[in-house]
Amino acid sequence: MAASEHTALQFTPVLSSSSLLAKVHPLVIFNICDCYVRRPDQAERVIGTLLGSVLPDGTVDIRNSYAVPHNESSDQVALDIDYHHNMLLSHQKVNPKEAIVGWYSTGLGVTGGSALIHEFYSREVPNPIHLTVDTGFRNGEGTIKAYVSVNLSLGDCQLAVQFQEIPVDLRMVEAEQVGFDILKTPMVDKIPSDLEGMEASMQRLLALIDDVHKYVDDVVEGHTASDSSIGRFISETVASLPKLLPSAFDKLVNDNLQLCGYLDIGGFLSD
């Protein structure tokens, strides 16, 4: 591929009027990190395609990704286009709704070579998103940024391609469902069973209730300034406990207990 004729600029504050938002699922981050760890020794960074869909409100939902082998030197970048197309076809056999929405690269910031790659991807999809994942933790944290390209032109003459940053929404809901404890530590000895998980949740709930209790006590005794919005929130929460007559509530609870008890006994007997 020829050297780039365009220059790439990079702007950090989001001043554009576009309301484009990128939603990134945790699987994408996992994929990118895994590919980075497995990259060939001479490569400094990993480049790959992002798959997902565009939601009706314009948000780009990035759900999956795969790495594409590439060769990079000081001013040239070569991407294995056949590989990219083959993987795309394979992925679409499983999930035809996943389409290309952009590309990713590891490392902080946008480089000259990125403009070329971005141009290639803009031929595949109208407005590709460029995601950078800083695996080097250069700012002391792992920064994940997304950019779109905007053409800068003067009249009819195109001057440059500008990478504008767009906000990224990291949807960690799925990761939360699995449990961050399992995904965070380098080694987990066993997956927690139902009751252990239940215990952990109840402990968290208990801790929260204790905190709220302490806060209310502090406010009443005058140690902390009272915040009326928090107070209203707390009263709403307490009021949302349904007000049943104690007898009705007891009956409800006992019925449920009986049902669970019967099924439990049934389970034991058939064992």
Added chain:
Amino acid sequence: MANNSGNMARSFLQVASTEEVAPSLRVVQIEGLVILKIIKHCKEFSPALVTGQLLGLDVGSVLEVTNCFPFPIREEDEEIEADGANYQLEMMRCLREVNVDNNTVGWYQSTLLGSFQTVELIETFMNYQENIRRCVCIIYDPSRSNQGVLALKALKLSDAFMELYRSNNFTGEKLRERNLSWVDIFEEIPIKVSNSALISAFMTELEADSPITQCDYDRLQLSTNPFMERNVEFLIECMDELSMEQQKFQFYYRNLSRQQAQQQAWLQKRRSENMARKAAGEDPLPEEDPSNPIFKPIPEPSRLDSFLITNQIANFCNQINGVSGQSFNRLYLMKALQDS
């Protein structure tokens, strides 16, 4: 000098000739990446059941699963079968180019409420076992995971069962001989989860600061009735199937005893005939007659199906136990909240 080298040569030969005893599989180590991929694939297509391939390494007594890829939903068409094989080869080739472990170690499949013990599962196992020395099947249940539990299981067939299956002989005495009962068909292997340092750094950072997570919301939900209902429905269906199997066995035993009675009667008649012939000085007739239909052995129905059904029932019961345990906890919590 010559003696020494002679000794060494002998010991080398001894080493080369002793067979390596493979250590038994004790734990399956899965990467967080694989778990997320499996969850994504199974959830996207739920309630349809989907499968995929597991890739990784077989190291000593640990089976490491480092990556996986999903299979497209297969149609029953003949030409699409070839497509399926092509897809698999293509995926493995592409993944090898990005340095992913190119070694198949098993497959994963999703299940509905734990009803996965079928003959197809056993046959798939046997197919895989022919090519791979150690393979494992990971079962994921998306419906149970809505309750806040990560319902992931690693299974493999026990060796004794595999030998028996190969000989295709499931009669009662063979099973009694081997002391094999329905619990011995599948072995569940404990799962360990591992993550690379890079990804654990990212996840630690990306973890939301809120003290309570989606997982907790799922677990503390009070309505479990639909889940329990479906579990009990499945349980009832399994009981029906089990009773049908038992009826089959009763029928077989009744036929067997009737046939034996017939054989005895025929034998008596033959013996008395022979006595008469001996008295008359003629040759006695043989005491067996294979062409007589009452001597035809009746095939014993295979016990495999009833074993599998019993396994499923046990699974459902365990699930119900688990859910009721959770419900008890929740109800007591509610009671305490209300009282205060």
